[in-house]
Amino acid sequence: MSSIVQLEGVNKHFGKNHVVKDLNLSVEEGEFLTLLGSSGCGKTTTLRMIAGFEEPTSGSILVEGQAVEEKEPFERNVNTVFQSYALFPHKTIYDNIAYGLKMKKVPKTEIAQRVKEIMALVQLTGFEERYPSQLSGGQKQRVAIARALINRPRVLLLDEPLGALDLKLRKQMQLELKRLQRKLNITFIYVTHDQEEALTMSDRIAVMHDGILDQLGTPEEIYEQPQTKFVATFIGETNIFEGNIKELAMGRIAVRIENGVIRGCGYGFSRNEYITVSVRPEKMRFSPVPVKGFQLEAQVKDYVYVGSVVKCIAVLQNGMEIKMDRLAGEELPEPGSIIHPWWDEKDAVLLHNPENQVLKMIDSMPLI
């Protein structure tokens, strides 16, 4: 596989706002790449720069090996599915979908043939003569996708295309989009703030935070081995502990936290380093008696039943809440009882904590 879209040192300023900061990203041909992040993280701006609606302040964007940052949107071999769909209200569904081909002066008979094919592909046959205002949200969505796909772009850009749909339809469309992408073998660059959507659909996820690409990896990597605290907390639920390393031997690490001692595995850490430990709720276990190596005590506060699992919420001595998933039907201690949380050392993710390290150094400096 070769890279089809490449961003090299891309920066974007809006006035004083530095929205995208030195972004380097290489998108492989035929992959489903998701730009994930909360609103204002620069993901939509990045997409708009690839589409040609925004010009990068510095850096270069290559599509199929050619620099495109100077090119107009209509000169690029990429198409966009907009969040608001942006269907032409005065044109029928047929004319909306045929628009791109008409602009390329494709013969009428070929247009008719291709529109027919693509409408069948997105299951819209029979809607040719309707107007956008006569369609439901999900149908408009399909038109927007068909209108982009009919041009056979090398890359399809999707800007939160499912944002306006209800949950059930969104789930259905997620699978359908994935199916289309596999079938047509087109590179998808997908923007969303919904981490579940990103995990479901993507081959790779690029997590963006505050204009910076925090981590790029497969959904498994992003979920299981987050590299920053932001990625750990943004993707899925997690419990975050912070403290100094007490002992370390052969990659096995004990960390002293405010209310006790916890354990994890990792290399490249040093004694006394101030680190962050992230443990997913489904990895958390607890026992009525203290567990060897761990010094952690919590009081069960509440249970929340969410179908397949029961979420147990417990409070540490310092008031911090921790979340633990238990299978529904399992026997559970009464709320109010004292438990001792623990986990398999390998299930904890240990993260360096640059900012806190600096703060810690300042704290420990003698006052002059």
Next chain:
Amino acid sequence: MEKTKKHSRHSFRSNTLPAVVMTGPMTLLLVLLVAVPLIYVGVMSFCSIDEYYNVVFRFTTANYARLASTDYLKIYGQSLLIAFVTTIICILVGYPFSWLIARTKSKYKKILYMLVIVPFWTNSLIRVYGWRTFLGTNGWLNTALQFLHLTDGPLDFLYNRGTTILGMVYCLLPFMILPLYTSIEKLDQGLLESSADLGAKRAATFFEVVLPLTSGGIFSGSIMIFIPCLGYFFISDILGGGNSDVIGNLIERQFQSGNNWPLGAALSIVLIVITLILVKLYQRMGGSMESLGV
């Protein structure tokens, strides 16, 4: 007890007042100021005059017969032509300007908008006289041209069809800009982006997307310009000097110097009929009366 309470609450509500109290004053106003004068004009258009130019109530259709003569038809044609050219110029000038004030992100947006509105607050008669002063043989323009030695003597700018149209465009342009501004402002930027994204160059986007979606503004602007053009006699009087009469001039003349009120009334009816036909056409093409501010 319960019943009386309900009743007393009801009696404060306006909908228990007789309908005539609510709608009466407005109806009276409309009848006195619109219906009665209109009927008066209608009746008068079938009256005749005696040898001293007094209106006498003797039924005749001669007024209308006179209006079908070639001299009159020529003026109707000229009036329609002036209105048509004025409307076209207003579209061509108004569209780019409306686009500018609707789409600019500059802080001067409000000032640009005010540039359109402020002249409204000055009497149009005074502004048209201003143009005559500016364009006259001793006017500023001629003085400036001679000062710069671009011309040897004063040029005759005034008193032709062109200056009449200039005056009409000048007075009526805001009526094109305001509805256009509204429809351009409503245009979704995303549609322009998706058009470009699908491979349309700027001109194609304009004709395929922008123009169809702002045609409502063009329509309502056109109707608001075309109709007054037929009646704005003072502009063709002051700037056209009798060389470019519109229907309004004919009416004015019959009531003033011509002293033939029934004929003037008949002309007024013709103007009203032309207006109604135009409005009907406008509605037939899908124009909404609301966007005319009616």
